[in-house]
Amino acid sequence: MAQQTATATFDENVIAPDTGKPMPKTETWRFMIGFIIFGVMWMMSGTIGSNVLFPERFNGLGIGQPEAILATMNSVGSVFALVSNLVFGALSDHCHSRFGKRTPFIVVGGFICGAAFWSTSVATTLPMIVASWCVLQIGLNCMLAPAVAVLSDRIPLNKRGTLSAFYGGGATAGQSVGTIIGTQFLSNPVPGFVIGTVSWLLTGILAIIIWPREKSAALADGEKKEELNLVSLLKMFVPPTKNCRNFYLALVGRLLLIFGYFCVNGYQLYILEKYIGLPVAEAGAVLSSMSVVIMVVSLISSLTSGAISDKIGARKPIIAVATLLIAVGIAAPWILKSVMGMYGFALLAGLGYGIYSSVDQALNVDVLPSKEEAGKDLGILNIANTIGQILGPIVTSSIVVATGSYFMAFPVAIVLVVVGFVFIALIKGVK
Structure with missing residues (x-):
């Protein structure tokens, strides 16, 4: 009873939504470090390829105008990015994994990105380049939508701006870091592609390891799982x-x-x-x-x-x-x-x-x-x-x-x- 009274006296702005308690400083620092590393790594990995090494590689493929290849890759990929961001955001809302609602998507998304990035780097035809890049966009948004939702799920209002800043600052810095790294491998791109691939593979899993563990989203005994049919699925995306x-x-x-x-x-x-x-x-x-x-x-x-x-x-x-x-x-x-x-x-x-x-x-x-x-x-x-x-x-x-x-x-x-x-x-x- 005393515990309930003490908890009730806390300002709601300092309460973490997932625990109902103020967030300890150690957890705040773990979220800060995890968000900035996540932002840097995903943006750096993508920039190494799309802004630097892929355009240079397309110059020597002999399958069409390099600018047209890059434009096709990015324009078609953006459609998949738009749709998959919404899809994975909605799916993670309704996930009942014992590892949490967001964690499985963030980890799996990184693995998908790594495989698709390498596939794009070795593809020699336009359809294969575009298809691989579209898969990468699916994996990226499988990570991004649930990762951003962590701000709503787990971060108190009075720390949300700070954590948002660490994510946004990391992504902004990652773009410049990716450009700098990519330009070092213009004459020998394979090591650059390896760095990008490994970075993609580690992006999601590193964030999950650094962040405090997400609580289980598994249903309690006797709790019914919502029925999924066409109508309920469509409602998830309204x-x-x-x-x-x-x-x-x-x-x-x-x-x-x-x-x-x-x-x-x-x-x-x-x-x-x-x-x-x-x-x-x-x-x-x-x-x-x-x-x-x-x-x-x-x-x-x-x-x-x-x-x-x-x-x-x-x-x-x-x-x-x-x-x-x-x-x-x-x-x-x-x-x-x-x-x-x-x-x-x-x-x-x-x-x-x-x-x-x-x-x-x-x-x-x-x-x-x-x-x-x-x-x-x-x-x-x-x-x-x-x-x-x-x-x-x-x-x-x-x-x-x-x-x-x-x-x-x-x-x-x-x-x-x-x-x-x-x-x-x-x-x-x-x-």
Whole structure:
């Protein structure tokens, strides 16, 4: 009875949803380390292949234009990413494994990614390349959707921004680390592919080993397992329809923010070459330096901003600062058509995106209509991330084709980012 009374006096913001108790510091540190390693490893593994070694390998395959191969691989793969994120988020919500709801998916997803990554690296035909990459996207989202749902399942509200920041900062840093590692193996890619494969295999299992063990989700004796038929399966994937105003505002806001950022971020090399006017070798050197700048400022800003968000108990002011920095960063090369303008983009927009990434997932968890369907609903919110990264380059390329210049891509990107924040600002009940 005394224990019940003591527990009842705890502020609900400090209570871990899965245990009903405050989270000890040792567990907090284990989640921090696990989230940052998970973020770094999955993004690093993917970047080694898709951004560096695969494009270079496609140059020598002789099965078609390398750009077309890469575009086909990524565009078809993105469809599988969209669907599988939602599917595995929903399936993990209803999992009754003795190892927990999320753990089996996170571990298995890593193994699938490793096998598919290696298959992509040795494939010699377009169908096999695309098929292998699509399987990798299935494995990746088998990990991602349940891993992000851990923030809702197990992390107290007062630590959610910090943990979200460690995941977002890790993923941002992983992209730069993957680029740096991949470029070391351009002349001899096989060791690079081995590193990517092993990294994929270990990504999920390392996170699970580091995190505190998830409690069993097995049904208790006498508890009936829900019947699965076509109707119940379809209901598992229905988007939220009740108490979901904030959810959809966050969805649209996230989509537009990422959309605007990637209008420029996805075309940095071409902007350096065709807008600034640098030769290929010099553009590559500048891009490499920009990657380091983005990695450093994003990592520092994301880790500090997440802690600040938890300290002040608010997400919107942090996102407002991030929006301003991203918008000014995008404006830098628009106003200063020079290498310095692009470094301004790397510094300011990279800083802003790191700040935004620090509270992005925390905000998403805060607006969930149902904690019981966190995996599915976070999967829907994560679709905005994928679609934004796809639409950004498409819109920029359309502007270039229509106008013959990158000039108008910058103001369009700024408007998208600002309007994205407007939608987030309209969210009620979340500071």
